[in-house]
Amino acid sequence: MAAIDWDGATFEAHRTLLFSIAYRMLGSASEAEDVLQDAWLRARQDGSTDVRSPRAYLTTIVTRLCIDHLRSGERTRMEYPGPWLPEPLAEPNQEPAELASSLTTAFLVLLEQLTPAERAVYLLREVFELGFDEIARSVGKSEANTRQILTRARARLRESRPRFTVSRRDSEEIVRRFRDACVTGNLEQLLTVLHADAKLVADGGGKALAATSPVLGAASIAAFVIDVVGKARWSESDPELVTINGAPGLLLRHPAFGNGTYSFDIADGRIRAIYVVRNPDKLRGFLEHTH
Numbered sequence: 001m002a003a004i005d006w007d008g009a010t011f012e013a014h015r016t017l018l019f020s021i022a023y024r025m026l027g028s029a030s031e032a033e034d035v036l037q038d039a040w041l042r043a044r045q046d047g048s049t050d051v052r053s054p055r056a057y058l059t060t061i062v063t064r065l066c067i068d069h070l071r072s073g074e075r076t077r078m079e080y081p082g083p084w085l086p087e088p089l090a091e092p093n094q095e096p097a098e099l100a101s102s103l104t105t106a107f108l109v110l111l112e113q114l115t116p117a118e119r120a121v122y123l124l125r126e127v128f129e130l131g132f133d134e135i136a137r138s139v140g141k142s143e144a145n146t147r148q149i150l151t152r153a154r155a156r157l158r159e160s161r162p163r164f165t166v167s168r169r170d171s172e173e174i175v176r177r178f179r180d181a182c183v184t185g186n187l188e189q190l191l192t193v194l195h196a197d198a199k200l201v202a203d204g205g206g207k208a209l210a211a212t213s214p215v216l217g218a219a220s221i222a223a224f225v226i227d228v229v230g231k232a233r234w235s236e237s238d239p240e241l242v243t244i245n246g247a248p249g250l251l252l253r254h255p256a257f258g259n260g261t262y263s264f265d266i267a268d269g270r271i272r273a274i275y276v277v278r279n280p281d282k283l284r285g286f287l288e289h290t291h
Contacts, residue, residue, distance in 0.1 A: 011040050014055050018062045020095055024123050025066035027086030027108050029285050035065045056134050063120050063138040070116040081206030085275050087282040088244045088261045090289035102127040103246045105275045106265035113156050121146055122153040166266045172248045174266055179239050179250055185231035187222055194218035195272040205279030208258050233257055242290055259283050
């Protein structure tokens with residue numbers, strides 16, 4: 001078993017997978033890139049180590065760095081002003097189509113219910129389909145313990161996971177109807193695309209105006225979007241249909257009010273959740289990739 005020559009090509013060959021894991025763990029493209037940079041440095045420092053599989057070795061480093069990052073940031077997250085949402089991603093990072101459902105904002109928000117270790121085990125098994133032996137090494141647990149962690153994570157998420165997937169075309173049509181209703185101020189049309197028990201969650205990060213607590217129920221959301229945000233502000237923002245985390249969403253650009261992304265959780269032909277990111281720090285990367 002020869003030592004790995006940790007040249008750039010060796011690391012780059014696995015970058016897509018490593019970023020995919022880190023972004024889903026952290027909900028932040030910028031933090032995921034920081035983790036990958038740290039993983040690359042660590043791999044080079046351990047260059048004399050005999051490694052059977054560079055992919056498994058790098059996956060372990062990235063997973064443990066992400067777990068440590070989440071644990072060290074728990075207090076910061078608790079002190080975050082208002083709701084916290086994942087940083088929107090403009091480009092799906094050349095991922096296989098079967099991974100698309102695990103990239104959506106709604107899925108990443110679900111993962112917030114899990115502990116860092118549960119999140120790692122769940123993602124590595126359910127999304128990336130790694131074997132329990134490799135997952136156990138990545139999280140530093142026994143295989144038996146890893147299986148227990150997965151069972152616990154599945155139970156936490158079971159009631160929240162959507163049971164049906166919506167086609168891309170149907171999703172785009174619903175998002176367009178939502179946009180048109182907001183721009184025209186058509187309350188009745190807006191209510192037809194919202195689940196009765198829908199929710200709207202907004203992340204301003206204390207740096208942009210946003211609802212400081214979730215808006216619950218179709219009627220409350222419609223009133224908030226049309227009366228508080230306002231028809232004029234919608235039309236002035238010229239909302240653009242874009243891809244956010246692999247799914248149809250809206251990008252609003254307003255010269256005075258600021259920018260924002262709208263991501264949607266759609267089920268049974270209606271919107272059941274709207275995730276609005278207005279924190280400029282989280283929008284920077286998205287705007288750079290959206291012209």
